[in-house]
Amino acid sequence: xxxxxxxxxxxxxxxxxxxxxxxxxxxxxxxxxxxxxxxxxxxxxxxxxxxxxxxxxxxxxxxxxxxxxxxxxxxxxxxxxxxxxxxxxxxxxxxxxxxxxxxxxxxxxxxxxxxxxxxxxxxxxxxxxxxxxxxxxxxxxxxxxxxxxxxxxxxxxxxxxxxxxxxxxxxxxxxxxxxxxxxxxxxxxxxxxxxxxxxxxxxxxxxxxxxxxxxxxxxxxxxxxxxxxxxxxxxxxxxxxxxxxxxxxxxxxxxxxxxxxxxxxxxxxxxxxxxxxxxxxxxxxxxxxxxxxxxxxxxxxxxxxxxxxxxxxxxxxxxxxxxxxxxxxxxxxxxxxxxxxxxxxxxxxxxxxxxxxxxxxxxxxxxxxxxxxxxx
Numbered sequence: 001x002x003x004x005x006x007x008x009x010x011x012x013x014x015x016x017x018x019x020x021x022x023x024x025x026x027x028x029x030x031x032x033x034x035x036x037x038x039x040x041x042x043x044x045x046x047x048x049x050x051x052x053x054x055x056x057x058x059x060x061x062x063x064x065x066x067x068x069x070x071x072x073x074x075x076x077x078x079x080x081x082x083x084x085x086x087x088x089x090x091x092x093x094x095x096x097x098x099x100x101x102x103x104x105x106x107x108x109x110x111x112x113x114x115x116x117x118x119x120x121x122x123x124x125x126x127x128x129x130x131x132x133x134x135x136x137x138x139x140x141x142x143x144x145x146x147x148x149x150x151x152x153x154x155x156x157x158x159x160x161x162x163x164x165x166x167x168x169x170x171x172x173x174x175x176x177x178x179x180x181x182x183x184x185x186x187x188x189x190x191x192x193x194x195x196x197x198x199x200x201x202x203x204x205x206x207x208x209x210x211x212x213x214x215x216x217x218x219x220x221x222x223x224x225x226x227x228x229x230x231x232x233x234x235x236x237x238x239x240x241x242x243x244x245x246x247x248x249x250x251x252x253x254x255x256x257x258x259x260x261x262x263x264x265x266x267x268x269x270x271x272x273x274x275x276x277x278x279x280x281x282x283x284x285x286x287x288x289x290x291x292x293x294x295x296x297x298x299x300x301x302x303x304x305x306x307x308x309x310x311x312x313x314x315x316x317x318x319x320x321x322x323x324x325x326x327x328x329x330x331x332x333x334x335x336x337x338x339x340x341x342x343x344x345x346x347x348x349x350x351x352x353x354x355x356x357x358x359x360x361x362x363x364x365x366x367x368x369x370x371x372x373x374x375x376x
Contacts, residue, residue, distance in 0.1 A: 041317045042344040044224035045240060046374055049313055049348040052216035052246070053372045056307060057350040059206040060299070060361070061368040066199045067296040068134035068366035071109045073121065074191050075100065079184075082118050089175045097143075097174050099184065107136045107148035108165060108188065110296075130353035132367040143170045153364040155301045161261040161292075162285060171266035171279050178280060181267035185286070189263075189293060196257075196294025203255065203297075210248045213241055226318050240315040245306065246348075254300050259292030301358045308359030310349035310375065316341040347375040 079100040081087050087096035104111050112121060113133045126132055135153045140146065144167060151158055165188070166181060209215060212234075220237040221229045229236035249255050262285040269280035352361035352370045361367040 038317050038342070038344060041224055041226075041315060042346075044220045045313060045315050045344050045346045047223050048216045048219035048237060048240075049311075049346045050372055050374050051219045052210075052213055053348045053350055055206060055209045055215065057370045057372045059202060060304075060350065060352075060370045062202050063199065063297050063299070064362050064366035064368040064370075066195050067363050068110055068132060069126075069368065070195060071191065072111050072115075072134050075103070075109050075188075076111070076115070076121065078187060079103065080117060091173055091175060102143070102166075102170060102174065102176075103184070103188075104137050105141045105144040105147070106164065106167060106170070107138065107144075107152070108163070110134050110136050130367070130369070131361075131365050133365050135364050143167070143173055145169070155298060155358070155360055155363065157258060157296075157298065157363070159258045159260060159295055163260040163263045163293075165263050165265035166267060168266045168279065168281075171268060176267050177277070178267045178269045181265055185263065185265065189288075192294050196259075199257070199294065199297055203251070207248060213237070213246070216241065216246075220315075228318075237315070240313040240346075244311045244313045246311045246313070249299075249303070254303055256298050256300075257291070258295045258298065260288070260295060261292045262287050263293070296363055299360075299362050301360055304359045304362065308349060308351045308355050310347040310373075313346050313348065314343050316343045345376070349373045349375070 079098070081098035081100065084096075087098055088102070089096050098117050101117065103109060111134060113135060114125075115121065136148060137144075138147050138150055138153060148163075149158060149160060165185060166176060170176065217233070217236045220240070221233055226236075251257070264282050264285040266279055266281045268277040270277050350370050350372050352359055352367060354361050354365075354367070361369060
């Protein structure tokens with residue numbers, strides 16, 4: 001066989017292979033384009049969902065601090081008894097009473113149930129505990145036979161309009177005088193006025209951040225920059241948000257602020273003579289401006305459960321045109337809810353250690369350990 005014949009034998013396969021190779025290269029290029037868009041959209045959706053859910057996580061953790069840890073630590077620091085001079089003498093020769101204990105028994109503020117007088121709270125305990133057992137006292141004691149309503153340590157507490165700050169029996173059995181009681185009242189009111197202002201402010205910020213889901217939209221815009229986002233930035237990411245259940249929380253339905261309208265207390269009032277004092281009371285009770293003196297904030301339990309289970313977000317992938325003119329509409333990926341379009345999916349949650357008990361670490365046992373978690 002001569003050389004010319006051999007060249008002819010190589011020419012025919014070459015004519016068939018080279019076009020096939022070119023088609024393969026185009027196929028590889030178009031497949032890479034689609035994969036790139038899917039990865040970019042998936043990353044944009046994951047980032048946007050995580051950034052937006054952080055607003056919910058931060059609000060829940062801050063509310064847990066305001067409900068429990070802050071009042072507990074403040075009143076522990078101010079009213080706890082570390083020396084003998086910090087105690088109040090009883091009138092019946094039965095020892096002394098610590099102001100911290102006196103107000104805790106009356107249900108004036110929540111405290112750690114394992115707290116001990118004169119000792120600072122154990123930071124290592126709270127760091128390692130999955131539940132911060134901070135609650136109101138609701139057990140009758142010698143001087144407080146009727147503590148505050150029994151349902152205060154529940155996800156839906158019901159506060160009465162009036163708070164008994166010091167009851168008649170405490171005023172009778174303890175040397176608590178009127179001027180001293182006024183100091184206690186002023187400090188208590190100032191603390192809860194401050195906590196209420198803090199909670200109102202952080203709730204207002206939370207509502208602004210979640211009203212239009214701006215963090216979600218901006219993050220998605222910066223990471224995906226789809227043509228729709230470029231044309232209409234204010235609606236960027238709408239496809240993922242619609243139907244997801246992720247929304248702004250409303251006051252009085254989703255979020256409830258609890259207040260007391262008035263306070264009443266009894267204390268010894270010096271009058272001279274024998275005996276030199278009598279039991280006086282606030283008459284009329286001290287009235288607080290509307291809406292009242294803040295106590296704590298609760299979140300609807302079903303909403304906490306839902307945010308713990310998570311929200312599913314789906315967003316279509318813009319595949320663009322391709323060399324083969326294949327229309328990917330109607331060729332959706334199986335994991336997406338709407339199979340008419342290729343899309344990506346993300347499940348976003350905020351979960352606390354009490355996830356399997358309605359995911360409620362806001363109240364009771366306010367534990368600021370919510371974490372944002374992203375699932376594929």
